[in-house]
Amino acid sequence: MSTQQQIRADYEANTIVVYQAFPEVIALPAVKAQRFVSPFSLGRMTWIKPSFLWLMHRSNWGQKAGQEHTLAVRITRAGWEEALCLGVLTHPEPGVWPDPEAWRQAFENAPVHIQWDPERNLRGASLAYGSIQVGLSRQISERYVEEWVTEIVDLTPRVRKMRLLLRQGKTDTAKRLLPAERLYSAPETVGRRLLLSPAKASDQASA
Numbered sequence: 001m002s003t004q005q006q007i008r009a010d011y012e013a014n015t016i017v018v019y020q021a022f023p024e025v026i027a028l029p030a031v032k033a034q035r036f037v038s039p040f041s042l043g044r045m046t047w048i049k050p051s052f053l054w055l056m057h058r059s060n061w062g063q064k065a066g067q068e069h070t071l072a073v074r075i076t077r078a079g080w081e082e083a084l085c086l087g088v089l090t091h092p093e094p095g096v097w098p099d100p101e102a103w104r105q106a107f108e109n110a111p112v113h114i115q116w117d118p119e120r121n122l123r124g125a126s127l128a129y130g131s132i133q134v135g136l137s138r139q140i141s142e143r144y145v146e147e148w149v150t151e152i153v154d155l156t157p158r159v160r161k162m163r164l165l166l167r168q169g170k171t172d173t174a175k176r177l178l179p180a181e182r183l184y185s186a187p188e189t190v191g192r193r194l195l196l197s198p199a200k201a202s203d204q205a206s207a
Contacts, residue, residue: 004129004197005116007184009050010072015150016080017072017179018048018134021059027069031154036145045113045135046144048073048083052179054131057120061163062156072153072179079148083134084190087114093195111139114194122171122178129197155179 010017022030022040030036049055052072059067088110089096092103107113113135118126136144158177165174186196 005132005195006129006197007050007132007186008119008181009184010052010179010181011050011077011184014077015074016050016077016184017074018050018080019052019055019155020046020048020071020073021055021062021064021067022069022071023066024069027071027154027156030071030152034152035149036152040145042141042145043138045137046141047133047135048075048144049131049133050181050184051119051131052181053120053122054117054133056159056162057124061166062159063163068156070155070159072155073149074151074153075144075148076150079144080134081187081190083112083136083140083144084114084186084194086110086140087112087134087194089113089194090115096193096195111137113137116195122166122174132194 026036026040029038030040049058055070056062058064059070062068062070088103088107090107090113092100092107097103097106115133115135116130117133119129119131121127162174162177165171165177186194190196
C-alpha cells in the first residue's frame with residue numbers, strides 16, 4: 001500500500017465526478033438516457049473511481065476489450081460520502097480491525113468495498129500516493145443509478161486524442177486535456193477507517 005492515501009477528484013459544492021469504462025453497448029445508451037439503463041447490470045458490483053489517470057491505466061487508454069468507452073459520471077457528494085461511510089477495505093489493515101476475523105465478517109456484509117492502488121501518471125508509472133477505488137455492490141448500485149447520478153459525459157473522443165498525442169510524444173499537449181482534480185477532504189471518521197492520510201498545508205495549497 002502507498003505511504004500516502006489521498007482522494008483527488010473533480011468536484012464542486014454538491015457533486016463529484018467518478019470514472020468508469022464500458023463497452024459501447026452500455027456506454028452509448030447511458031449517455032443518451034443520462035442514466036444507466038439495460039444492459040447495465042444491477043446484479044453485480046460496479047467500481048467507481050475519481051482518478052481519470054488510474055482508469056486510463058486500468059483500461060489501457062480505452063484499448064482493453066469491454067472498456068473502450070470512458071464515461072465521466074457526475075454524482076452527488078452526499079451519495080459519494082455515503083458510499084465511503086459504508087465502505088470496508090479489501091484487506092484487514094492493522095489498526096483498523098482488531099483481528100482478521102472481525103474484518104472478514106464486516107467485509108462479507110459490506111455493501112461497499114474500498115481498495116487503494118498506486119496512482120498513475122500520464123505514462124502509467126506509479127506515483128507516491130494511492131488512488132481510491134470504490135466498489136458498489138448490488139445492494140447499493142440501484143441507489144447509485146437512480147439517486148446519485150446527475151450527469152454522464154462520454155470522454156471517449158478526448159481519451160482517443162490523448163492516446164494519440166502520447167504516441168506522438170506530445171506529453172505536454174496531452175497533459176492540458178486532463179480533467180482537473182484536486183484534493184478531496186473526507187469526513188475525519190471515514191478517513192481514519194479507510195486509512196486516508198491527513199492533508200498537509202502544502203497539499204491543500206497545490207490542490
